[in-house]
Amino acid sequence: MRRARALDIQMQILKWDELLEDRKYLRDKVQAIYLWWHKPVVDRELLQSLPNLKVIANSGVGMDHLDLKLIAGFGVKMANAPHAVSNSTADTGMALLLASARRIIEVAPNVEYCEADLLGVEVTRATLGIIGMGSIGYKIALRTACLKYSVILFYFFFFPVRKEQEEQLVGATYCGKLESLLQQSDFVMVVVSLTPQTRKLIGKREMELMKPTATLINISRGAVVDQEALVSALQDGVIRAAALDVTYPEPLPRDHPLLKLKNVIITPHLGIKTEKTARMITEEAVENILAALHGLPMPNEVKL
Numbered sequence: 434m435r436r437a438r439a440l441d442i443q444m445q446i447l448k449w450d451e452l453l454e455d456r457k458y459l460r461d462k463v464q465a466i467y468l469w470w471h472k473p474v475v476d477r478e479l480l481q482s483l484p485n486l487k488v489i490a491n492s493g494v495g496m497d498h499l500d501l502k503l504i505a506g507f508g509v510k511m512a513n514a515p516h517a518v519s520n521s522t523a524d525t526g527m528a529l530l531l532a533s534a535r536r537i538i539e540v541a542p543n544v545e546y547c548e549a550d551l552l553g554v555e556v557t558r559a560t561l562g563i564i565g566m567g568s569i570g571y572k573i574a575l576r577t578a579c580l581k582y583s584v585i586l587f588y589f590f591f592f593p594v595r596k597e598q599e600e601q602l603v604g605a606t607y608c609g610k611l612e613s614l615l616q617q618s619d620f621v622m623v624v625v626s627l628t629p630q631t632r633k634l635i636g637k638r639e640m641e642l643m644k645p646t647a648t649l650i651n652i653s654r655g656a657v658v659d660q661e662a663l664v665s666a667l668q669d670g671v672i673r674a675a676a677l678d679v680t681y682p683e684p685l686p687r688d689h690p691l692l693k694l695k696n697v698i699i700t701p702h703l704g705i706k707t708e709k710t711a712r713m714i715t716e717e718a719v720e721n722i723l724a725a726l727h728g729l730p731m732p733n734e735v736k737l
């Protein structure tokens with residue numbers, strides 16, 4: 434808001450419900466949309482009804498819920514919030530990794546005993562493969578330094594430029610092939626965005642390449658992992674365990690086979706949900722909106 438005043442912008446914030454009512458004069462005013470948790474749904478009808486719309490700012494990093502081509506076709510700019518979300522999402526990934534390694538969720542209700550067969554796996558000096566070296570992947574790698582992890586990174590093809598400086602900073606080894614990352618890792622952390630190229634990136638074949646003692650952690654989007662293949666892999670001991678903050682659909686139906694397995698932890702897309710992150714996301718969105726409205730470069734513009 435301070436920034437808004439400095440730039441002499443008069444902002445009127447409209448609630449979505451107000452726009453849904455048939456009040457054309459309000460719709461004509463709208464220049465920016467801040468999408469809070471994927472709402473409202475941005476479809477052709479909506480875009481046609483907002484003739485002065487210039488920018489859509491998303492409250493998170495993933496843009497898979499948006500038809501980017503359609504939006505760009507209306508001449509509307511788009512932005513996400515990759516920096517605001519990186520710490521809380523990396524924390525969620527680490528929490529899932531540690532909880533799965535030490536079987537915390539499975540064991541926690543049983544406070545009266547500790548059976549010998551409840552052995553977990555050690556994380557110190559394990560090998561962690563991070564698929565995706567965006568801002569979240571990097572923050573995970575940073576967090577593992579104190580566990581003396583051997584961190585290997587696989588950049589997916591939409592990170593065409595290697596980030597060698599970051600690799601050195603976190604002591605990571607770049608791994609050119611997904612296959613070798615899967616074969617070497619004790620923990621595989623999936624952090625790529627969902628795109629047509631990454632849909633079901635981790636399927637039956639990829640799980641079979643993993644060690645039978647390995648754990649798969651997904652904090653990106655459910656559809657990056659083939660969920661049917663995952664159920665079989667977990668049932669048949671192809672991999673040790675999975676920890677998922679994302680699934681498809683969300684939430685899973687109550688009778689979904691994943692919910693019946695002991696070697697799975699599922700959290701309800703908790704990734705970025707902290708108070709501080711919520712505030713930072715909004716700040717990042719406002720910065721992008723103001724830049725777009727002033728015709729300035731947007732810090733986090735998402736282009737096709």
Ligand SMILES: O=CC(=O)O
Pocket residue numbers: 492493494495496518704705
């Ligand atoms: O899911 C969270 C995000 O897209 O940032």
